Amino acid sequence: MPVGLNENEIHVLGEVVSHKRKIQRGGYLHRAGSKFQSLYAIRSGFLKTCILEQDGRQQVTGFHMTGELLGLDAISTEIHTCDAVALEDSEVCEIPFAKLEEISRTIPSLMHHFHKIMSREIVRDHGVMLLLGSMKAEERLASFLLNLSRRFLIRGYSEYNFNLRMTREEIGSYLGLKLETVSRAFSKLQDENIIRVDNKHIQINDMTRLRMKMGNSSCIT
Amino acid sequence: MPVGLNENEIHVLGEVVSHKRKIQRGGYLHRAGSKFQSLYAIRSGFLKTCILEQDGRQQVTGFHMTGELLGLDAISTEIHTCDAVALEDSEVCEIPFAKLEEISRTIPSLMHHFHKIMSREIVRDHGVMLLLGSMKAEERLASFLLNLSRRFLIRGYSEYNFNLRMTREEIGSYLGLKLETVSRAFSKLQDENIIRVDNKHIQINDMTRLRMKMGNSSCIT
DNA sequence: CGTTGCATTGAGGAAAATCAAGTTGAGTGG
DNA sequence: CCACTCAACTTGATTTTCCTCAATGCAACG
Numbered sequence: 001m002p003v004g005l006n007e008n009e010i011h012v013l014g015e016v017v018s019h020k021r022k023i024q025r026g027g028y029l030h031r032a033g034s035k036f037q038s039l040y041a042i043r044s045g046f047l048k049t050c051i052l053e054q055d056g057r058q059q060v061t062g063f064h065m066t067g068e069l070l071g072l073d074a075i076s077t078e079i080h081t082c083d084a085v086a087l088e089d090s091e092v093c094e095i096p097f098a099k100l101e102e103i104s105r106t107i108p109s110l111m112h113h114f115h116k117i118m119s120r121e122i123v124r125d126h127g128v129m130l131l132l133g134s135m136k137a138e139e140r141l142a143s144f145l146l147n148l149s150r151r152f153l154i155r156g157y158s159e160y161n162f163n164l165r166m167t168r169e170e171i172g173s174y175l176g177l178k179l180e181t182v183s184r185a186f187s188k189l190q191d192e193n194i195i196r197v198d199n200k201h202i203q204i205n206d207m208t209r210l211r212m213k214m215g216n217s218s219c220i221t
Numbered sequence: 222m223p224v225g226l227n228e229n230e231i232h233v234l235g236e237v238v239s240h241k242r243k244i245q246r247g248g249y250l251h252r253a254g255s256k257f258q259s260l261y262a263i264r265s266g267f268l269k270t271c272i273l274e275q276d277g278r279q280q281v282t283g284f285h286m287t288g289e290l291l292g293l294d295a296i297s298t299e300i301h302t303c304d305a306v307a308l309e310d311s312e313v314c315e316i317p318f319a320k321l322e323e324i325s326r327t328i329p330s331l332m333h334h335f336h337k338i339m340s341r342e343i344v345r346d347h348g349v350m351l352l353l354g355s356m357k358a359e360e361r362l363a364s365f366l367l368n369l370s371r372r373f374l375i376r377g378y379s380e381y382n383f384n385l386r387m388t389r390e391e392i393g394s395y396l397g398l399k400l401e402t403v404s405r406a407f408s409k410l411q412d413e414n415i416i417r418v419d420n421k422h423i424q425i426n427d428m429t430r431l432r433m434k435m436g437n438s439s440c441i442t
Numbered sequence: 443c444g445t446t447g448c449a450t451t452g453a454g455g456a457a458a459a460t461c462a463a464g465t466t467g468a469g470t471g472g
Numbered sequence: 473c474c475a476c477t478c479a480a481c482t483t484g485a486t487t488t489t490c491c492t493c494a495a496t497g498c499a500a501c502g
Contacts, residue, residue, distance in 0.1 A: 051351055055436045059351040073347060075340035081347065101333060105326045112322060118339045119296035125346035126294060126302065130272055130280040132353035133397035137490070168449065176354035178491055183450055199449080199499085215276045358458070388480065402458055404482055420467080420481080 016103055017041070017093045029070065029084035029092060036074035038094045042066050045090020046165040049082045050173070060174040062124075063087075063148075063166060066155055071097075072121055087165040132176045135214065140175040141185040142213035145195065149204060160207075164200040189213070237324055238262070238314045250291065250305035250313060257295035259315045263287050266311020267386040270294075270303045271394070281395040283345075284308075284369075284387060287376055292318075293342055308386040353397045356435065361396040362406040363434035366416065370425060381428070385421040410434070 020043065023029050029040060032052060042064055049070065050060045061082055064070060074080040075097065104111035131140055153159035164171070168179040168186075175182065189195045194210050196203040204210060241264065244250050250261060253273060263285055270291065271281045282303055285291055295301040296318065325332035352361055374380035385392070389400040389407075396403065410416045415431050417424040425431060 051347060053351070053436070057351070057355050057436065059347075059354050061347045061350055072340055073343045076337045076344055081344050101329065101336070105329065105332070108322065108326065111326070111332070115322070115339070116297045118336070118343070119293055121343055122294045122339070122346065123297055123302050125343060125350065126272060126280075126282045128350055129282055129346065129353060130274070130278070132350060133280050133394065134278050167447090173354070179449080180451085180492085181490060184490095187450075215274070215278065389482095390480085399459055400481080401460085401483085405458090408482075 016099045017095055018099075019094055021092050021094055023047075023086040023090045023092065025086055025088050025090075027086050029086065029090075030074075030080045031083050032080055034080050036071065036078045036080055036097070038096045039069055039071040039100065040084075040092040040094055042068050042070065043091040043093055045092075046087045047084050047090055048087055048166060048170060048174075049084050051082045058173055060166075060170050063174065065151060069117055072118055087170075128174075137175075137177050137181050138185045138188060139214040140177065141171075141182065141189070142210050144171065144175055145202065145204065146207075146210060146214070148202075149207075160204045162202055164202060237320045238316055239320075240315055242313050242315055244268075244307040244311045244313065246307055246309050246311075248307050250307065250311075251295075251301045252304050253301055255301050257292065257299045257301055257318070259317045260290055260292040260321065261305075261313040261315055263289050263291065264312040264314055266313075267308045268305050268311055269308055269387060269391060269395075270305050272303045279394055281387075281391050284391075284395065286372060290338055293339055308391075349395075358396075358398050358402050359406045359409060360435040361398065362392075362403065362410065363431050365392065365396060366423065366425065367428075367431060367435070369423075370428075381425045383423055385423060 018038075021029075021040075023045070029047060030036075044066055047064045047070065048060050049062045049064065050058055052058050064084075070084055070092070071080070073082060100114070104114060131143055135143065148162065148164075149159045152162045166174075168182045171177075172179045172182045177185075186195070186197045189210070190197050192209070194204070194206045194213070196205060239259075242250075242261075244266070250268060265287055268285045268291065269281050270283045270285065271279055273279050285305075291305055291313070292301070294303060321335070325335060352364055356364065369383065369385075370380045373383045387395075389403045392398075393400045393403045398406075407416075407418045410431070411418050413430070415425070415427045415434070417426060
């Protein structure tokens, strides 16, 4: 979160971030239906958020990594609308939302920054809607891989080699595809020598052609 | 917007809302790429927002009616990410965002309310993602009609009879379907006597069965 | 070393896209 | 007022894409 804040502001913000929480792989950060108190800033690890329908239908709404903020959806009703599950051992900072609002009154730049973060989430969701609404399986997967790649790069990891933390089924849920379709799309991209797949490990051989696979360049954040 | 504000607060907010703007049917409230200055509260009318890709791909990201707030996506980069087009003659209030932030510092309930609105938009988008990711054509259309119906009801119109402001193609874009598929889904629902379709006019004959068509009840806002 | 969960692959089928007419209705101009 | 145009809609035939079902592979783990 601390971007565009001066040292004093960061100090004040530090007061708010009450305590850290560790979540084991497979553990829940929060569940749909639970009371909302705090936002969570991811310190390390990897989580997914998903909504679960009464009829069993499930949809992964996002994969989240270090530096991202979780819980924004719950502000509106003060009830979490989704589950947040750790896909690997993770650590988060709890940010009591009431305190955040209080402090942001005295630190305009903090408030503004927070608004930008919420807005970015909306933009991201619109990107996913475009993906789900108008792309074919292979395009969706290409888009997904490029998005991951970029986020790893930003965090100082290789953009060409990384490990997926999620299963094919979770990828499929996020992309609106069945796991078999995801698997086939991986195989196809591998056959074309665009990527190399070894179980959860992905190597991107030809970034340019991967980008071409999706017809558009507006990546999802 | 004014919900949960006292009279004084509303008065102050009134100062912010600088001027009203009329947009003719077919006209643009804002275009993707244009500089963001203000949010827009819809006073009357009906608009769509859509993102347009370089390759011509288009996605309607939402249909918006009286009382809703437009422009939230642009806060993050201060550039509008989508077009907003009036589907009928509409009137909006311009709310300079810088002023809104400034005033919300002195009116905590206004700030909190604004956060809820942004959060609700995120929840809505997640609902659309679920729809696009896991529903069939007919389920999507049922979900869409029920959502419209509810929003008309809230605004004091009939939940059983209403006119669509958008074309089949726009519905299709929003729902991730082609216009022919939308048309067929309409016909199918009509054949089953669940709705009556006459061009843009929709009559819902059997709300219960329409609800059953979509397997879940979490409506999109 | 069998179990278990995840992944791959193939065959067949269902859903939606695409292609192709035709229809309707609103608006325009003769 | 009628013919004309154009855009939006409907419907049918065909093709593509993805889903479903089923078999198999494969690594991790007790």
